[in-house]
Amino acid sequence: MISLSYSSISKSDNNKKRSGLTLNLIHRDSIESNNLTRIEKFRKIIHRSKLRANHLMSYSTYSESEPTYHQPSLLFESANYVVELNIGKHATAVDDQYLILDTGAELTWLQCDGCIGCFNQKQRLYNPHDSATYKLLPCDHPLCKSYECNHNHCKFKEWDSPDVHVEGFMSTESFVFHGVSGGGQPYTILDDVVFGCAYGTVGFGFEDNPDNKINGVFGLGPGPRSLTSQFAPQQRFAYCLADWHFGPPEYPGKLMFGDDALLPISGHVQITPIVETDARSYFLKLADIQIDSKCLGFERGKFDRANGHGGFIIDSGTSISYFANDVYDRVRQVFVDYMKTLGLPEMDASSHHLDLCWHMPNGFPSDLPSMILYLQDNEYPDEAADCRNQIGAKLIIDPFGLFHIEEKEDPHLCLGIMRNNGTDPELNILGAKQQTNNKFSFDGQNKTLSWRTWECGLPPN
CATH class of the missing domain: 2.40.70.10 (Acid Proteases)
Known part of the structure; x- marks a missing residue:
């Protein structure tokens, strides 16, 4: 069970107990079990990089024809860095979630219990019914703008093609971070985080990998749904990327928010x-x-x-x-x-x-x-x-x-x-x-x- 030794940050009481947060930024190769040589890992990284670059290039030429739909955060095959966190104040260690860091994604989302046709993940799916702090986002919430409304619940759908998409319900929940900041507080909780609880994912490339540990996306893009827009003063965040050749897993990178992001x-x-x-x-x-x-x-x-x-x-x-x-x-x-x-x-x-x-x-x-x-x-x-x-x-x-x-x-x-x-x-x-x-x-x-x-x-x- 998560220790009660934490600091809590809410939108109405922002940064009274701490002014910054620093997290380990983990390279994907550090959480995946494989027996690849250094050269084979390098080739795999370059392959992922090409997928990512092509994805960004397709974004820049995209003309949105359906205003209620949005393009997907990223193709998981191309991702590199992950953030570790828990969802819900009473989550246990077995519920650790690994979300892909994406500065090109606005929405943070993860697969939820009951997900239909979703990709494999090694951790058990997050079940919102087990959490007293989970809430569905109403349709009149500002962050529901341009999304669909289903029985007064905000429904999101992000898509790239009929073969690659994610959909679910916009929700709020407490996010528990295993921070590396000082102050003697091993955990930091963000209350009322707006995120996507996904009940359908298609085409993200992990369907045939039973050992996959990636559960969703951690969005740090410039849009209003980004976690930086929701919580960080001045929408400020920073990162330091460890070299994937010399760094991981011994020397992870860092992801910083608030005052920790200052230079x-x-x-x-x-x-x-x-x-x-x-x-x-x-x-x-x-x-x-x-x-x-x-x-x-x-x-x-x-x-x-x-x-x-x-x-x-x-x-x-x-x-x-x-x-x-x-x-x-x-x-x-x-x-x-x-x-x-x-x-x-x-x-x-x-x-x-x-x-x-x-x-x-x-x-x-x-x-x-x-x-x-x-x-x-x-x-x-x-x-x-x-x-x-x-x-x-x-x-x-x-x-x-x-x-x-x-x-x-x-x-x-x-x-x-x-x-x-x-x-x-x-x-x-x-x-x-x-x-x-x-x-x-x-x-x-x-x-x-x-x-x-x-x-x-x-x-x-």
């Missing part, structure tokens, strides 16, 4: 505006790219979003980054030329589902390049951020963030960036690999993204 005031903090959201994605204004000392010199406006297409988004669910074709071609050529100066021979990258890999015949090279992304400066939005005049916010991606490095099995390294071959060919995605070992703080109210280097398991120096 220290120092000259090391970078800040850029979130220039657009579409209820699924956070768009930033990328201006230019530098690799080692070479500025690629893209024309101004190259990465802007126009007429619902293109742009530059930051996404934790996509494992690696994806660039539009002409952008990728220029980036690719710089890396090819640079590796020739190091004497590293190219190798066939197709077995890793990537484009560029190099042998390391003499071990790990000490002079691999870094990449700098120049983004619009929040204080001077009219100034172009580029590597020619050094104006703007800089995200520095070191070699460990740029490359997958394998030193044991056939020593080699691979570039963790791919060409966008999706339905929105001008879209650019900053993936999780290129975000590692930084703390990214999202401020939904002021529409800004801040970051600085950060060791996920430790406070910054």
